[in-house]
Amino acid sequence: MPVLTYRQALNEALREEMNRDESVFCLGEEIGRFGGSYRVTEGLLDEFGPERILATPISELGIIGLATGAAMTGLRPVAEIMTINFIMVGMDQLVNNAAKIPYMFGGEAQVPIVVRTPSGAGHQLTAQHSQVLEVWFAYVPGMYVVAPSTPADAKGLLKTCIRDNNPILFVENVLLYNDKGEVPDGEHIVPLGKAAIRREGDDVTIVSYSRMVNVALQAADALADDGISAEVIDLRSLRPLDMDTVLASVRKTNHAMIVHEGWRKYGAGAEIAAQIQELAFDYLDHPVQRVTGAEVPLPYAQSLEAAALPQLEFVVDGARTMVGKR
């Protein structure tokens, strides 16, 4: 199988879907001549021209609104919001329009849009450029929130999302773009709402998504050295949320830990913890634990930024304590 970066996998998905279906087009800031701020759309302008690779002004309401309106007429727009930090100035269009239109017009309209955007911190981008905000959208009925962690999923899920008929926030991650992995050629589709078990194990379930899956896998390696067998689940999407897979695992391991980059309080992990205890209470030998980013706007200094991000050692130590092998 070809090895691609996460970035290339996304690019391939876009190219294939645009070739397959003329109604698919991309829009967003700097996605044309510039190739995309994270170069995900590189080369597409030459191939598809400026109407299908529409580079827009710095108008996030305009971008998401354009996509939504066009989708209502039958097109399938893929909008890029340069980073999730800028989604706030455009989110009214996503939450008040795209997510509500199908329902509030009684099924008379559909909004098949994908809004792609990278989330996450790293590289000292500071308070206004390092946020993890997808949980806000996962809260909204009518939306899907999808967040691949591997190049293969990046391609397979993006293709699925483009073909889906619902409004979708597709969350990438600034630190995953250069990750490499095997990616099936051509038609490769990953269904929505199905979590992936990235590593099987018996002693503790580590639930994660996006970049933190890598941290969870590293932790599982470290735990294995201690004789602790960790099962790592990659949620792949926050909505739909595949609790079946999570619960089956927890019923087996009796220990659950959630790892994500976003802030702790009212973060995505809260919902997963709440559901695990609701639905697998009698299987739990220990409270569900959460390892998350520190609750601060991300600071610039390297010393502080490092301290604010979820640490591998927290995951490892937490799991050890939980299963009583500390």
Added chain:
Amino acid sequence: MPVLTYRQALNEALREEMNRDESVFCLGEEIGRFGGSYRVTEGLLDEFGPERILATPISELGIIGLATGAAMTGLRPVAEIMTINFIMVGMDQLVNNAAKIPYMFGGEAQVPIVVRTPSGAGHQLTAQHSQVLEVWFAYVPGMYVVAPSTPADAKGLLKTCIRDNNPILFVENVLLYNDKGEVPDGEHIVPLGKAAIRREGDDVTIVSYSRMVNVALQAADALADDGISAEVIDLRSLRPLDMDTVLASVRKTNHAMIVHEGWRKYGAGAEIAAQIQELAFDYLDHPVQRVTGAEVPLPYAQSLEAAALPQLEFVVDGARTMVGKR
């Protein structure tokens, strides 16, 4: 003690604080001649004039940005966003500016603003006008999110918030404005971050905030008839979140239920449930339960709207089942 409506209590708090401190002023759409969309600012224009009761254009970024910028120069603005549904078009100023400025400038600036806004559904206001979105802001470090349920708290907490030096989202509720209650005259201050036990009980802890506290209290009445003694906790604020009071209660009752109007998944209740199981796991006789609004954009038809809102009977039945007296 005088009996006031929730609306009058807010009005009194604004009047008193504006009289006490010249740096306090109000701004927002229709808060002047119109008296406020929910008439909270009625009469204040005559008393304080148009510079201190500033009626603005329909510019939510402008409103919150004006407040934030003015606060940085030492004023204490109280902004009204007509309803929380409109906050999306302005929230970039609140989350990316107000909540981050103190931290990202290393303590060199302060942003003492209060953004008042009503949340919640009722009266068939439909999908774009019936949302409960405060959990988004509770997620954001740097913000406080306060939500009084009684007229006395409406006054006491608003006064506290106006004097506080942090950016605060002050969440009112469209169906509470006409509620009546005793409100202390003059100086009445309710501290931030202290939940209120609205009713004591031994068998089950019902945790709620804002309008749903009333539903919880009704449920407690109904449960009392069955011999179930419910303790009702009003959080008063989602951030700071007074888990100490909640946990003390749960350690006593061994049963916890959370009731709120917002959507279930990734709603405020998830965090509270997650923390209860984290911190009082061994005291729980039953998983923490949540009673919430249905996960739909609010529909217009009375039949559907009623079905979408949290029902008294769900609280009562849920509590009965939990304590095993069904």
Added chain:
Amino acid sequence: MVKEAERTFLQPQTMSNEPTEFYESDEELLRMFAMMVLIRRFEDKTYEMYTRARIGGYCHMNHGEEATIVGSIFPLRDHDWIVSFYREHGHILARGAEPRRVMAELFGRQDGVSHGRGGSMHLFDANRRFMGGYGIVAGHMPLALGVGYSTKYRKQDEITLCLTGDGGMANGASHEALNMIGLYHLPVVTLIVNNLYGMGTTVEESAANPNLWERGEMYGHHGVRVDGMDVMAVKRTMEDAMRRASDGQPTLIEAMTYRYRGHSVADAARYRTAEEVQSWRDQDPIERFYRQLLDAGRITEEQRAQIEAQVDAQVDEAVEFAEQSPQPDPSGLLDFLYVDPPPNV
């Protein structure tokens, strides 16, 4: 800052009153007249039904704005699009939706145009390319941009009419949408229904420069102001705009009008004087059109009476239909939330 000369332009009496030339057939003119009457009577009935608790929620009516509505919507062709806002009862009627299905929606019934989910602010009619009414001020304008872009993308000859309010022009969404419409040369006509108020706020209190049509220039649109109490003036302006739109030149029309009633049924409109309201009622668009038609020998008193009788019957029938239509069954609460969702949503 408002200059004096401009401020007086906001008074109806200064508007053009030249004799109107008609190229329309009698039938077309009478259809226009009948529609204006229908909108008026429909709204009267809406008000009545609201007070009788058949209608709930927010309810914004079109009394006084009939000329802006009929003048801008009648020139549209079947394949043209409309994107509107919450004050849209008349808009969807003028587009040809059945009054009874509109009334059923206001009643929150299953046969409503949005199957009872939308209510007064969220009317929709896919067949007539009426792309809905929206409740976030100016939030629908980026959607019109999207519909217009779709037309260009699909290389069709379609025009999008975006109706919007004066107050909404202060919102950032209007700015982003209008700029992008101009930038991409989209076939979009934006008509500002300038009824001089956004709730209780006057245009002068909301726009540093209240000549809203002048913004056209900054957005690459042709900008024009029109007497919104004169249906033929609006129609001619719209026809011109449609011609330009087909050439990729969008137009921003500011139609000066007035809402006779409060912002919504609940608003007593204490922020304006009875004299001001009366000065606009004196320019009533229906009476004015009737005079124009009468002067031109295009209508008779009998025809008017007949039209009014027909409209009344239609509105009564709409109410009957709405009363009869069932409320949506609560079991359908989750319908329409997602298209083909996976099992675990």
Added chain:
Amino acid sequence: MVKEAERTFLQPQTMSNEPTEFYESDEELLRMFAMMVLIRRFEDKTYEMYTRARIGGYCHMNHGEEATIVGSIFPLRDHDWIVSFYREHGHILARGAEPRRVMAELFGRQDGVSHGRGGSMHLFDANRRFMGGYGIVAGHMPLALGVGYSTKYRKQDEITLCLTGDGGMANGASHEALNMIGLYHLPVVTLIVNNLYGMGTTVEESAANPNLWERGEMYGHHGVRVDGMDVMAVKRTMEDAMRRASDGQPTLIEAMTYRYRGHSVADAARYRTAEEVQSWRDQDPIERFYRQLLDAGRITEEQRAQIEAQVDAQVDEAVEFAEQSPQPDPSGLLDFLYVDPPPNV
């Protein structure tokens, strides 16, 4: 749509080159010149330090924009305010902040102007009323509105200078802020540093009407375009604007300039030609000001050399200071999050 005549205005060679009249003292002129040199050299050093991994994150530099900065900031009085954006190293230097504390911030050190929390995009100096650099495009403009409103509220004679980019003018935040500034007649001067690009997007690709200064009229501002490569032209324009601001008349200045380097250190700027860059470098604001001063007998070659030597020493010292300053201790991670929080936050 861009008309040809306007498009050519965007070329530097068409800008005014009239001999400059100075009323400033020699000392003042040399201070201005020295500041322009400082900004240039400071940015050279910033670039070097970035490549040596002393500086991280996003880093946007001011090469080429020195005249817009010094021309607009020097006329301000101590009690005036500045609100800026992420491309603000030069802005805070021109306002008088110590270069070493600015460099320490870029290094992420405790002695930085934001104590290492802000970095390149978020410089702050309360004492100099420099209200910060912000990273959300146009998101700082509503803050300038607020600072201006505060001045009016407190009945002070203060002016707020809001520096902003051309690309940001497409964002709704600019619209809401400028409209409200005009509506309330606030003493705010908004200066668009029009460097012809927002990242790789030209003004013509971002604004339906790229004559950004023309928007002044729609926002109730005086609108004016100025040659942003001529520091004296910018200064005179700013002085006029300050006079108007004191009378409650805001001004929107569009200063035409160019950024020599990419959008940020990481951007190789492949979207523009070497010739285009050169044509602007030929108009270099520092060289131009030097010529003007030389022609007027206000500077000598020796003075220039001396200034440059002083500036170099200052910049070297800034780096040394920054290197020496400690990284913030991780134990301070939660500092500054809340003011006097209750115990359970």
